[in-house]
Amino acid sequence: MEQKDDSELTPEDLAHTHLPEQTMYKVQTPAAHSGDSEAVRHSPLIIRTNEFRLLYFELEPSGRIDWHTHVPGLDEVNLCLEGRAKYTLEREDGSHQTIEIGPMEFVYVPGGARHKIEVIGEQAHRSLSAAKFDTAARLEALEDESETENTDADDLEWQDALFVDRKRDEVVAKDETLVSK
Numbered sequence: 001m002e003q004k005d006d007s008e009l010t011p012e013d014l015a016h017t018h019l020p021e022q023t024m025y026k027v028q029t030p031a032a033h034s035g036d037s038e039a040v041r042h043s044p045l046i047i048r049t050n051e052f053r054l055l056y057f058e059l060e061p062s063g064r065i066d067w068h069t070h071v072p073g074l075d076e077v078n079l080c081l082e083g084r085a086k087y088t089l090e091r092e093d094g095s096h097q098t099i100e101i102g103p104m105e106f107v108y109v110p111g112g113a114r115h116k117i118e119v120i121g122e123q124a125h126r127s128l129s130a131a132k133f134d135t136a137a138r139l140e141a142l143e144d145e146s147e148t149e150n151t152d153a154d155d156l157e158w159q160d161a162l163f164v165d166r167k168r169d170e171v172v173a174k175d176e177t178l179v180s181k
Contacts, residue, residue: 027161028178029056045178047162055129059085063125064118072112076131079106083125090114 027047044057053074059065061083067090070076078087080101087107089097100120101107109115119125160173 023181025162025164025174026180045161046159048160049164050166051132053129053131055131057127057129059083059117059119059125059127061119061122061124065116067114067116069114070109070111070131074131075111076109076129077106078109078127078129080104081126081128083123084120085125085127086118086120088116088118 027045029045044055047054057065078101080103082103084100084102087099087101087109089099089109090113091097099107117125117127159175161175161178163171163173165172
């Protein structure tokens with residue numbers, strides 16, 4: 001078959017010729033398997049590409065993610081799936097804003113904001129966090145342990161369950177125990 005130059009291609013010809021290899025992935029949450037710590041059921045589950053980041057996490061009752069700050073370009077939107085949580089933001093003047101969310105409620109956390117998350121009540125908090133991916137998305141400043149109480153969430157490993165680099169058209173990281181095609 002003779003190869004056409006791009007100017008001669010029909011819309012049907014173009015449909016897949018300029019796309020990288022197309023593969024879907026199924027990602028299971030570790031909760032489908034088992035839990036591993038007292039306050040945090042498992043390390044947060046991160047799925048990302050060059051353009052976005054999706055994070056799933058669970059906190060046990062009385063669990064929390066202590067004060068931290070994302071890079072200014074990482075605006076975050078969190079959806080509470082189960083349980084209740086209190087999000088506290090510290091403003092530049094030192095004052096605090098606190099919002100409580102329950103199932104199927106969202107909270108917006110602006111990029112660069114110093115904030116923390118605390119579980120309310122006796123039920124675990126499950127949340128889905130979405131953000132436009134920033135190349136330094138997990139560059140955070142956690143508080144010095146001498147200034148705050150140490151929590152299990154302070155020692156979380158933030159590893160990708162799946163990272164697809166769309167610019168290089170390759171899977172950079174894939175947790176084989178959670179991800180399948």
